[in-house]
Amino acid sequence: MRGKTMKKTGKTTLGFLCASLLTFSSASAETVLRYAGTLPVTHHLSEAQKTFAALVAEKTNGELKIEVYPAGQLYKAHDIPTAVVTGAVDIGFNLTNVWTRDAVSDINDIPFLYRDANHAEQAWAPDGQLFDLYTKTLAARQMKPLGVMFFGSLFDISNNDKPLVKPEDFAGMKIRAYGALSSEAVRALGGSPTTMDPGEMYLGLQNGTIDGAITGLTSIDTRKLWEAGSHATIAQAAFGVFAVNMNLAKFNGLTENQQTALMESAREVFQTTADESARQDEQSLAFLQENIQVVVLDDEQKAAWAKILAPVVEGWQSRASDDEAAVIEWIRGL
Template identity: 30%
Template sequence: MKKWIKAITFIMVLTLILAACNTSKPQTSGASVSGDGYEETTIRLAYNLPQDHHISKGIEQFAKDVTDKSDGAVKVQVYPAGQLLSDKDMNQSILSGGVEMGVNSATLWASTVPAMGIFDVPYVFTTYEEAGEALNGEFGDKLRTAMEEKGAKVLLFADYGYAQFANNKRPLKSPSDFEGLKIRSIGDIPSEMIKAYGASPVFMGGGEVYMALQRNTVDGATSGTTAMLQRKYDEVTKYLTINNYAYLEFILAVNQDYWNGLPEKTQTLLTETAKETEDWIRLQAEAEDKLTAKQLEEKGMEVYVVPEEDLLEWKEAAKPAWDAFSKNAGDLGNKLLEMVDKK
């Protein structure tokens, strides 16, 4: 009899323990929830820039901050420097849900949202502050909405910095100095400007430019000074022209359907952390542009800074590029041009 009483008592205690265990960890929609109330999830984030680029550093910090703030519940797993996806495959993978998040240039997003090509239009933004104000206001909101309509939510605009020209033939002190040169281009709109200046645009990947310059396949190239320094342009070009013709943007985007399925608390965490990252990257863009231009000069490049009073001549000569954008970017693109064109 005593054995039966002991057995029944043991079963009752075990039942109470199991019941306590089942209620100690609340379940939401079948998913595990952390002590801070974040639903556990792992987000894959891919980018192609070198890991020492200021945008890359910002993105890596974004991933760390999200993970830390959620006490490890929301993990952002980063795939840097093209490890997971090439820049050509990135956008389609984000749109299809092949990857949850990715960083890519606005130039490449222009094939999906033509108005994104606005950042390649010559002399649209003349200062870092002007670009920041536009992106934080109605201008940026219109681009965000257009991206969402295509299936990608913009978490942040990552300022790459201004694009410049390097070449190994002669100083480029006016648009007429481009006559007859072969210049590596970064997109359709810059190509229209290069042609308008009298040169021939040549398309190639960033990793191919050094060899092309060394072998005189091209005479020069356009890029940011951050990339010029990283890719050692100083070894194969002599002249650098600082004319700040395009304020290049990269975009951290997330698949819209995936975003819609995230808990509101997680969405808030990602949004607030992305804003902090966006502000940090914008400050770094200006500092890095100045620093890398100086370093290229110290390495032997002859630097010419176009005087502010001469920029109108460069802008007017680039009008065919504005016309090409206006023709292809639709109503939204033209509305954006009206918002930023002060002339």
């Protein structure tokens, strides 16, 4: 009788161990990736973060779970690249110029390179020369570009003094810039550039730390800069493109199916944000025109700005590699 009891107990123990191992295996099958962003929760790119996470979960049957942290909940804009490289966060998005000092990262800030939003979309097609070069460049920096998302019109200016139309209007004005080329552009226009995190623009305008801020149409709207600045100049000298970059080692450690799911999901989000950014720009422009004084540069005014900003373009070309220069010619020929 005792032997039968021990045998039964042994089977029970074995069954418990098997069940525990199965439970552990099931729990460990899910991989969690943290995805950091900086734009307001209502911004269409913050919504795109959620869309991306949902697509990845669907394509991997829940194997990959993306935890989304918008609105600078984890890191400020300029801290995200370091966080991704060191593995403090797995994925982040930011304007391409924030990620590296390579000339290719500044391409979107070359004044009036893109004729319009559609031209920028063509240039950043996932199978195009620009994204290919950007991917190779970021790999050397231990990052993996999954894709890009479209912010929309950029190099638009919110200010609290007067309309900014002619270069002489910028004289003596301290203006927030968002990168190297935008800073050079402010200097060329006669202003004084200052670096400031996007989340600090509102208070900067409100307390007079800055006279104006270069940002985008949707940012002037969703960050409520129109409350602090009674004027806006819509120049569309650039179009904001946010790179979605992942820690390279983390990406390489995933299965091939998981990697494919990430890239496919990013491709889908690329198209939805391209479409949505145009709609959001139109909506924000209409809103701003109802609430503050807005100047939208016409073709003649843009040409005058482009002439003044020519040295900025020449400065970029002087430090560009042969591959980067070739990509510019490819973009212009699209």
